[in-house]
Amino acid sequence: MTKMKSDTWVFTGSCPSQLGTVDVVTRFMAESGNYVDEIHSFDDRVQRQFFLRIEFTPNDSEFSVEQFNAEFAKRATLFDMKWDLSPSSKKERVAILVSKFDHCLNDLLFRVRTGQLHIEVPVIISNHPDLEPLAKWHNIPYYHLPITPDTKLAQEQQILALLKDYDIDLTVLARYMQVLSPDMCRQLDGKAINIHHSLLPGFKGARPYHQAWEKGVKMVGATAHYVNNDLDEGPIITQGIQPVDHAHYPEDLISKGQDIERITLFNAVRYHVEKRVFLSGKRTVVFSN
Template sequence: MTDNVKPWIFTASCVSTLGTVDVVTRYMAQAGHYVEEILSFDDKASSRFFIRIEFRPNPQGFNVDEFNLEFAPRAEKFAMQWQLTEPNHRTRVAIMVSKYDHCLNDLLYRYRTGQLNIEVPLIISNHPDLENLARWHDIPYYHLPITPESKLEQEQKMVSLLDDYDVELVVLARYMQVLSPWLCDQLEGRAINIHHSLLPGFKGARPYHQAWEKGVKMVGATAHYINNDLDEGPIIAQGIQEVGHAQYPEELVAKGQDIERITLFNAVKHHIEKRVFLSGGRTIVLSH
């Protein structure tokens, strides 16, 4: 196989039944597409099958419409839903942030250096503090302050902006506002949030300080899709690190922020690489 040909990504799901892998791989072979990587999972809890394939197309030529037309009758008897993602597709990502900049900085660095194959057409914030950072990256920054009276109007502006910029994914990089049920419905399946994971569940202001007072022994973070249950959406990635009595609150905050940015990066990467599938209220992440 030629090394300069980038792989396409094929993802699909269907009811668990005999022949699901065969119908895909047999078609790939007959069409002359070389399978580089194949990951699959049969979810016994939901009786759903999930598959992700990276493949190099037939060197004689490749046409998406032709692929779909030829594969459709084979997939029909499995009621299989599938998607093709072209090489180097750059997912259009809107970042929402408040005042903490660690997750935003990390995402923009990985965007700038090519570690994340994304475009960031805009940043939305309820505070003006990080506008200079956005300007340095030449990214439009929209300051939409939130009050109880303006919340609905501002959220409607957000959705309008996301439509105007053709946004595919929204990342809440420590956006410290509770989204309304209406906005959660608008963003279902295409918005990722990050928050600290501390046990017991320290809520409200200064959670790391609360944890320190209880002698916390580990800090962590969870990245998940948003839904109408606050911080309880389907989980994509998690991170954790042990700490001890020698760490004071400020050190816990720093360690926690490190885990938050790495966990959020992993979740975004999984999503844009089409590795995440929803199976009811949980996620299937087809990763190594």
């Protein structure tokens, strides 16, 4: 008999490394009758920090987060542990920002529609009108907020207002193609995922495929990372690659890179909403599957 995934919850926690960090959680799970389905842990020997992710099935359908938190808090405090609880059935509310390219948007919406990606997309925002028909077909409100050097900061305020109005948990820059202002970056820090079309830190900035072609590299790739206040320097979540050769001109790299970009971005979004990603300084811990 296969258990329904939708019944499960995800526990994530982190604390300084010390004896008993796993046990304090697994013991609580056992004593409170919660069945551990899957456990991932990582004890960072350099940072001396411990990371834990547990998928569990509550002992009954009346599972109370408040009660879990209240009781677990007494034990967690001894380990200085920060934790979070999230039902697998919950869909995060994800805003997608796009420009004119639609391969990433199309891919994300397709996976949402077919159940591969367990999120809600309540709003799509763009500085161009081009992708409105695609949004419309999926019955998702589309905001066309044009941008000029003069209106950039105002436009960003409009975006931030929309994210608030739509109660957005995560913002995905699906080839949005705009350099965000430092203030915008700060506001989205850790709550937005960008896809860059290179194997960062190689080829930062504009036109990475052209840079890659100039260098004559034999591999190109894509990097999904959190937005932070340092352009193209946010913590990397995942990367994908593609072999290329001399016969690929920059326009071929752009075309061939699309499959890598969209799969890489999809994986990053999925890891994030499934609570598989932890920040550890400038690096990430990712319990992929």
